[in-house]
Amino acid sequence: MYIYDQYDQKLVDERVEQYRDQTKRYLDGKISEEEFLPLRLQNGLYVQRLAPMLRVAVPYGLMSSTQVRKMAEISRKFDKGYVHFTTRQNIQLNWPRLAEVPDILAELASVQMHAIQTSGNCIRNTTTDQFAGVAADEIEDPRPWCEIIRQWSTIHPEFAFLPRKFKIAVCGSEEDRAAFLLHDIGIQLVKNEAGETGFHVHVGGGLGRTPVIASSIKPFLPKQHLLTYLDAVLRVYNRYGNRNNKYKARIKILVKAWTPAVFAERVEVEWAQILARDVDGAAQLTASEIERVKTFFPLPDYQTVDETAMNAALQAQANDSLAFSRWLERNVRDQKQAGYSSVTLSLKPAGVAPGDVTDRQLESIANLADQFSNGELRTTHNQNIVIADVIKSQLFEFWQLAKADGLATPTIGTINDMICCPGGDYCSLANAKSIPVAEAIQRRFEDLDYVYDLGDLELNISGCMNACGHHHIGHIGILGVDKKGQEWYQIQLGGSANKNAALAKVLGPSLSRDDVVDGIEKLLDVYVENRLEGEAFLATYQRIGTDKFKERVYAKDA
Amino acid sequence: MQKMLSHGAVAENNWTVLQTPGETLPQGNILVPLKYWLEHGAELDQQAGLVGVWLESDEEVETLVDDLAQLPVVALNFPKFVDGRGFSSARLLRDRYDYQGEIRAIGNVIQDQLFMLQRCGFSQFCLADDVDLEAAVKSLTDFSDGYQTGADQAQPLFKRLR
Ligand code: HEM
Numbered sequence: 171m172y173i174y175d176q177y178d179q180k181l182v183d184e185r186v187e188q189y190r191d192q193t194k195r196y197l198d199g200k201i202s203e204e205e206f207l208p209l210r211l212q213n214g215l216y217v218q219r220l221a222p223m224l225r226v227a228v229p230y231g232l233m234s235s236t237q238v239r240k241m242a243e244i245s246r247k248f249d250k251g252y253v254h255f256t257t258r259q260n261i262q263l264n265w266p267r268l269a270e271v272p273d274i275l276a277e278l279a280s281v282q283m284h285a286i287q288t289s290g291n292c293i294r295n296t297t298t299d300q301f302a303g304v305a306a307d308e309i310e311d312p313r314p315w316c317e318i319i320r321q322w323s324t325i326h327p328e329f330a331f332l333p334r335k336f337k338i339a340v341c342g343s344e345e346d347r348a349a350f351l352l353h354d355i356g357i358q359l360v361k362n363e364a365g366e367t368g369f370h371v372h373v374g375g376g377l378g379r380t381p382v383i384a385s386s387i388k389p390f391l392p393k394q395h396l397l398t399y400l401d402a403v404l405r406v407y408n409r410y411g412n413r414n415n416k417y418k419a420r421i422k423i424l425v426k427a428w429t430p431a432v433f434a435e436r437v438e439v440e441w442a443q444i445l446a447r448d449v450d451g452a453a454q455l456t457a458s459e460i461e462r463v464k465t466f467f468p469l470p471d472y473q474t475v476d477e478t479a480m481n482a483a484l485q486a487q488a489n490d491s492l493a494f495s496r497w498l499e500r501n502v503r504d505q506k507q508a509g510y511s512s513v514t515l516s517l518k519p520a521g522v523a524p525g526d527v528t529d530r531q532l533e534s535i536a537n538l539a540d541q542f543s544n545g546e547l548r549t550t551h552n553q554n555i556v557i558a559d560v561i562k563s564q565l566f567e568f569w570q571l572a573k574a575d576g577l578a579t580p581t582i583g584t585i586n587d588m589i590c591c592p593g594g595d596y597c598s599l600a601n602a603k604s605i606p607v608a609e610a611i612q613r614r615f616e617d618l619d620y621v622y623d624l625g626d627l628e629l630n631i632s633g634c635m636n637a638c639g640h641h642h643i644g645h646i647g648i649l650g651v652d653k654k655g656q657e658w659y660q661i662q663l664g665g666s667a668n669k670n671a672a673l674a675k676v677l678g679p680s681l682s683r684d685d686v687v688d689g690i691e692k693l694l695d696v697y698v699e700n701r702l703e704g705e706a707f708l709a710t711y712q713r714i715g716t717d718k719f720k721e722r723v724y725a726k727d728a
Numbered sequence: 729m730q731k732m733l734s735h736g737a738v739a740e741n742n743w744t745v746l747q748t749p750g751e752t753l754p755q756g757n758i759l760v761p762l763k764y765w766l767e768h769g770a771e772l773d774q775q776a777g778l779v780g781v782w783l784e785s786d787e788e789v790e791t792l793v794d795d796l797a798q799l800p801v802v803a804l805n806f807p808k809f810v811d812g813r814g815f816s817s818a819r820l821l822r823d824r825y826d827y828q829g830e831i832r833a834i835g836n837v838i839q840d841q842l843f844m845l846q847r848c849g850f851s852q853f854c855l856a857d858d859v860d861l862e863a864a865v866k867s868l869t870d871f872s873d874g875y876q877t878g879a880d881q882a883q884p885l886f887k888r889l890r
């Protein structure tokens with residue numbers, strides 16, 4: 171992974187000191203509440219229902235075991251001994267004390283981590299595919315590009331006070347695992363006819379109150395122009411984005427108002443002028459800088475293995491243990507390198523808020539990454555953790571250790587692997603609780619054979635229309651709504667975050683907390699009754715439409 | 729006399745910002761609104777003091793391009809400190825239109841923005857009366873460098889140092 175040099179380190183250290191001074195001035199009453207707000211947000215600290223929360227950046231989801239151990243230590247020393255993995259691949263501390271945040275940031279800086287721009291109206295952490303570098307369908311490893319964007323966006327002098335938050339995702343593969351079309355800028359790595367890497371740029375995607383799928387504005391941006399072009403997009407947005415109404419302030423609203431074609435044209439004009447003034451291409455990326463960053467993402471030294479023999483041995487182990495075979499089926503993925511697998515550690519055992527892990531579990535995760543991989547791991551936007559490059563002959567041992575620490579719930583990609591926001595238990599904006607709904611669903615569908623029979627199914631829950639739980643892009647989405655002070659849940663169907671991204675449609679009137687799990691079960695019954703051989707939930711829904719689902723869920727009990 | 733920061737030091741601010749200039753203009757150096765300048769700019773020759781223009785955050789610097797050479801100061805107003813349009817306006821003045829005069833931040837800017845504002849090309853800052861100007865001067869160097877190009881730096885860090 172990328173290792174800081176003296177310049178990277180100095181910047182992060184200076185940021186800690188700047189924020190230490192800001193916190194001191196705030197506590198001394200020299201900075202008003204209003205002025206301190208964006209300062210603390212841009213250092214990851216936001217104040218919620220019960221306590222402040224600190225969001226720590228995990229750049230494009232990549233962490234070292236050293237960093238994970240540091241998070242465990244911080245959670246013990248400054249928090250309640252657990253952390254939360256978010257849908258934007260970051261980590262959140264739920265109970266830090268405001269006065270101690272500078273010390274936490276200093277601890278983070280000691281392991282090359284920070285919380286810079288994890289909140290606030292600025293360019294946020296860039297996200298990507300959790301299988302970057304090992305995915306079989308990859309065009310190119312997106313992580314070097316993410317790092318280049320990370321550096322460009324960090325303390326960018328011009329874009330720290332945008333109309334609204336700004337999120338960039340990079341997708342390097344055929345299939346999309348980064349939901350890049352639901353970001354303010356979605357960058358897709360592509361090759362032109364000459365085989366050169368470039369970027370297909372999309373803008374104006376996003377969830378929230380007004381979910382929008384991003385529009386293409388530049389089919390092929392040559393790689394040396396990445397940063398100048400991003401400057402142009404951000405400048406147009408910074409100048410012309412709506413600043414009067416925060417619900418209309420995201421770039422998606424501007425793109426819609428102008429139309430994508432006009433927006434693209436405005437960017438093109440701005441970009442041409444930037445280039446015209448850029449003497450000798452000074453601001454362009456150089457081949458040597460791209461190479462320098464790429465060297466930080468080498469492929470491990472893979473052994474040449476007898477994969478057939480390995481697979482046979484694995485099969486034998488699977489035959490002996492149903493639990494292991496289930497885990498293999500759901501939580502383990504082949505890599506493009508023969509004999510190696512990527513393992514997903516589940517952070518979704520029933521009874522725990524999705525994405526929450528304890529300090530002890532963090533240490534176990536770090537140990538697994540050291541023992542079975544190159545000491546690195548990846549956080550996912552589904553709130554799980556991936557350890558890549560595990561040799562197949564060690565999977566059984568891996569599984570036993572992961573299972574002992576509660577990290578091997580074999581439900582990845584199933585209904586029980588839901589995405590879920592903090593909801594009414596923690597969040598002051600919530601209309602309804604979301605964690606108890608997630609738990610009730612996991613408890614209802616405890617029978618793993620049934621869960622596997624249902625197959626791939628994304629269920630996403632948000633406690634309000636801000637959509638932190640991605641309900642618009644769940645095959646089944648659940649949205650908390652407030653009806654006369656009571657918690658109700660709207661069901662949405664048919665969302666998807668892959669290359670054919672689709673937004674879910676509302677099924678009908680919302681259901682009470684008591685009815686919501688029954689409602690989900692009825693949806694699943696309709697699916698099971700109507701599916702064709704091997705057809706997943708989403709495909710059945712797309713084929714038969716909403717009517718049958720609707721009839722069943724809203725049928726009056728006889 | 730009011731104070732401001734100018735080129736990294738505390739300085740006297742002997743300028744008057746006119747919100748809505750009337751029939752008679754005050755003595756001394758004045759900053760007039762963009763609209764007024766566009767209508768009456770030519771008539772301001774007789775003014776004894778210096779004349780500069782100030783822009784609201786939603787006004788485009790492009791309007792002023794032909795006049796820049798005769799303006800010693802262009803001030804950019806921040807109606808709220810979180811309104812970041814002025815950052816882009818300053819960069820355009822410096823990077824695109826080669827403006828050599830003073831770019832002054834007026835309105836609501838805070839100490840914690842100074843480093844970035846300076847990188848975008850601002851040379852002068854009018855801060856609220858209760859701000860500790862010595863501390864503000866220090867904030868101009870909160871960071872020793874930046875990754876990106878800026879009005880102060882045509883080359884990104886990777887080209888200069890790596
Ligand atoms: C508990 C405190 C939280 C609050 C108050 C909060 C607030 C918000 C708000 C207001 C938005 C909508 C912003 C907009 O559309 O412009 C939003 C979006 C979002 N939040 Fe949160 N959030 C919280 C926690 C989280 C957590 C823990 C996660 C990750 C699990 C998360 C992930 C997201 C995502 C992915 C979006 C959608 C971004 C988009 O619109 O494209 N949030 N949040």
Ligand code: SF4
Binds near residue numbers: 600633634635636637
């Ligand atoms: S979706 Fe709503 S309830 Fe859930 S975390 Fe976001 S703001 Fe809070």
